[in-house]
Amino acid sequence: MKRTVCLSLMALFLIGTASVASAGKFSIGGFAGLNIPIGQEDMGNGTLFGAKGRILLLPFLGVEPNFVFSQYGDKDHTNPISGETMTREGGDITSFGVDAVIGTFSGFSKARFYGILGINSNTLKWEPHPDQTRLGLSFGAGIEFLPTDVFGIEVRARVHSISLEGGGGRNNLELTAGLNYYFGPE
Amino acid sequence: MDKKKTKKRYLWLLPLVLIAFVSGCWLFSGTWVIIYMVDNEDVVAAQGFYKFTVDITEESVWKDHKDDLDNIEDIAITFKLINNLSSAATARVYVSDDGTLSDTSAVKSSATIILDGISVPGNDSLQVEMAGYYDLLQNFEVLRDLVKTGIFTAYGIVPDMGIAPDIDVEFRDVVVIVTFSAGL
Numbered sequence A: 001m002k003r004t005v006c007l008s009l010m011a012l013f014l015i016g017t018a019s020v021a022s023a024g025k026f027s028i029g030g031f032a033g034l035n036i037p038i039g040q041e042d043m044g045n046g047t048l049f050g051a052k053g054r055i056l057l058l059p060f061l062g063v064e065p066n067f068v069f070s071q072y073g074d075k076d077h078t079n080p081i082s083g084e085t086m087t088r089e090g091g092d093i094t095s096f097g098v099d100a101v102i103g104t105f106s107g108f109s110k111a112r113f114y115g116i117l118g119i120n121s122n123t124l125k126w127e128p129h130p131d132q133t134r135l136g137l138s139f140g141a142g143i144e145f146l147p148t149d150v151f152g153i154e155v156r157a158r159v160h161s162i163s164l165e166g167g168g169g170r171n172n173l174e175l176t177a178g179l180n181y182y183f184g185p186e
Numbered sequence B: 001m002d003k004k005k006t007k008k009r010y011l012w013l014l015p016l017v018l019i020a021f022v023s024g025c026w027l028f029s030g031t032w033v034i035i036y037m038v039d040n041e042d043v044v045a046a047q048g049f050y051k052f053t054v055d056i057t058e059e060s061v062w063k064d065h066k067d068d069l070d071n072i073e074d075i076a077i078t079f080k081l082i083n084n085l086s087s088a089a090t091a092r093v094y095v096s097d098d099g100t101l102s103d104t105s106a107v108k109s110s111a112t113i114i115l116d117g118i119s120v121p122g123n124d125s126l127q128v129e130m131a132g133y134y135d136l137l138q139n140f141e142v143l144r145d146l147v148k149t150g151i152f153t154a155y156g157i158v159p160d161m162g163i164a165p166d167i168d169v170e171f172r173d174v175v176v177i178v179t180f181s182a183g184l
Helices: A001-025 B002-007 B011-022 B060-068 B103-111 B130-136 B140-149
Strands: A026-038 A045-058 A061-071 A075-079 A083-086 A092-103 A111-125 A129-145 A151-163 A169-183 B029-038 B048-055 B069-082 B091-095 B112-120 B124-128 B151-157 B171-184
Touching: A026 A151, A045 A092, A045 A169, A045 B151, A061 A111, A075 B029, A083 B069, A083 B130, A083 B171, A092 A129, A092 A151, A111 A151, A111 B151, A151 B069, A151 B103, A169 B029, A169 B060, B029 B048, B029 B060, B048 B171, B060 B069, B060 B171, B069 B091, B069 B130, B069 B151, B091 B103, B091 B171, B103 B171, B112 B124, B124 B130, B130 B151, B140 B151, B151 B171
Parallel strands: none
Antiparallel strands: A026 A045, A026 A169, A045 A061, A061 A092, A075 A083, A092 A111, A111 A129, A129 A151, A151 A169, B029 B171, B048 B151, B069 B124, B069 B171, B091 B112, B091 B151
């Protein structure tokens, strides 16, 4: 059920992106990779996957509506009395947002290096605590290779920082690789 | 080199500069875990209950970060329950900032219940692990507020047994795991 809802939302999001971008150069793509908690002793490394569109507004500026589902890995602690391992399950994050990408996007058949700055809405689930939907910010950098006119292969590193109810936050390093398919006129 | 080209080359740095201005303090926040062990000799049998005090104020991690404390994110308590009775027993755990409650009536009226329905068969023992603890946990917000102060007292009672003062259901091997976030 959860997977069906996620896939439906992703499809709607991609269709929406395509509609908005119908006037210019745009792409849709998917990505997957690692979710690495930064400075969080209670979470282990996890995985993530997502989808995004990229609408090129200017030769140096694009916007990327995006959907990301990421999971934390479980964290093991050692019971100091019994010596046994106590496992705390990691939570997960469902995120919808928009990233601005700033770099050199004119021309093809070359590598594009760009910076990322984004804002997003994140729903954090971590049993047994109630779900919370919180604001997040993201920044990072990526590089995209264009072997053909329509396909782009990219890798990126993005720091995803999410505020928490009651104070504090969760910072994660997202390392991903993905594929983009381009539409529209040059 | 063309000045305009040089400017363009460093354009990708702009997001990093902007984020430094618009981000909240949560960007500079970390999460730490304290694993606090209660010695069995510090789990005291009293008038119809066992009690132990958790004091994390002397933990070095807490000392280092308490002034920048953002939030207590999670608290887990694991322990062993030993039932010396021939019949099954069901225990409860209460918490309070008052470590001087003197009988079960005072505990029930003044402290806050956080765990209920911990069943252990007669002449047997039960290890309450993290997963089992979370299934039984209630009133987390009260527990969170107590932990923010760094010190609280937990009271374990078996309400249906009428046990006092020679309690026959023992609490042992208590470990408290506190997860908190604080500014860097």
